[in-house]
Amino acid sequence: MDTLMAAISAAVALILLHKRMGQHVGTASVKLKARAHSMLHPYRPELHYMRGPGPKWREKHGFAAPRRR
Numbered sequence: 508m509d510t511l512m513a514a515i516s517a518a519v520a521l522i523l524l525h526k527r528m529g530q531h532v533g534t535a536s537v538k539l540k541a542r543a544h545s546m547l548h549p550y551r552p553e554l555h556y557m558r559g560p561g562p563k564w565r566e567k568h569g570f571a572a573p574r575r576r
Contacts (some may be wrong), residue, residue, distance in 0.1 A: 518543030 521540050
């Protein structure tokens with residue numbers, strides 16, 4: 508829990524610093540800001556991607572399984 512609070516505090520500090528300093532902060536703060544954003548917003552849709560209905564769905568709905576070569 509302490510790590511999460513530290514990450515949130517660091518993210519807020521970086522965002523405020525970036526807003527105050529503008530472009531003078533440089534690439535490093537932009538990368539840190541992106542990392543802090545990814546820590547605070549952990550949803551990654553590519554992890555939840557599904558390729559389509561599975562064999563149980565096909566069995567239930569009366570579809571034949573795709574043929575393999």
